[in-house]
Amino acid sequence: MTTKKAYKILASLPVYGPMYVSVTESGEPFYSEGFPVRFYKNDGTEWVANFQPGWTDFAEIIEFEKTQNLLVIARGTCYIMNPNDTKPIDVFGVGYCNIFKASKNRYVFQDQIDLTIFEQDGKHWNTERISWDGLAEIKVENNLVSGLAFYPMNSAEEWIEFQYDLDTKTLTGGSFYSF
Template identity: 55%
Template sequence: MKEKKRYEILESLPAYGPMYIPVTGDDEPFFSEGFAIRFYQSDGNEWVANFKPGWTNFKGVFDLRDSQNMLVIAGGTCYLMNPDQTKPISVFGSGYVDSISNLDGRLILQDQVDLTIMETNGEYCYSERISWDGMKDLKLENNVVIGLSYDPMNEEDQWVEFTYNIDSKLLTGGSYNRYKIEKKPWWRIG
């Protein structure tokens, strides 16, 4: 049996038919053309969403395996959506640039300075800060993200390796960790 279509990514907002519904994180009206998607509801109706984009060119729609919800990424901003509802369940981020899919259905979202792990049920968590300003060459091996993070303060070694275990949430390396200063109580000397 063929699975029922839940959404369609549109090239642009439709010129005819019912008015699109602007979807934003702050409930402010949004009238420019953003990321347009037609949703097919479980009752047979459909509606067109116009998602307000974030700061990047990254966009896409990802079904969540253990949920009726889906993740819509519009210009780097994430919208957790249920096709039957016109309001987002959750909105987060604005600068995501890429993603990696895991074999178990989790999605690893890459920002300029950290990662966000999207679970298959729609829950998500952020890593600690990894980079001062940018990451590249990310790959996933055995639930460990391996990549390079940018260090603007070191001319000889500008790209610093890091690993991040998405299960244990353990970060090793990274340019931001190079300069962490251990905070001591103000009353302690030495």
């Protein structure tokens, strides 16, 4: 038995058929082309969402193991969606540029100055600020996230190591509180 996918990422908004549904954090209509996705409802019907994008080029959809909800990453902004509903369950972020899988079915989203940890139950939280302006070489091993944080305050413009423990929510290193 094959299971039908609940969505399809589209190259552009369709020119024929029913009007797309704007999906935004505020609920206000969005008329420019954003991140278009076709959703297939349980009753066999379908609808097209036009997600208002964030500030990056990062776009992806993640399926969850124990629910039909999806995590739609629309160019840096995250939307938790149920394919049967046109309104998002939750919206967060605007500048995510990468995602990593961590232990306990968690995801770690990389922004330019901090991280967001997303739990399988839909809860999410941000770390404290780690960098003045940039994170690099991010690695996730079990419950530890490590990498480099940019420090532009001297002529060397150096990168300072950091480590973040997802379980204890403890930051070691980083550049934001270095001086």
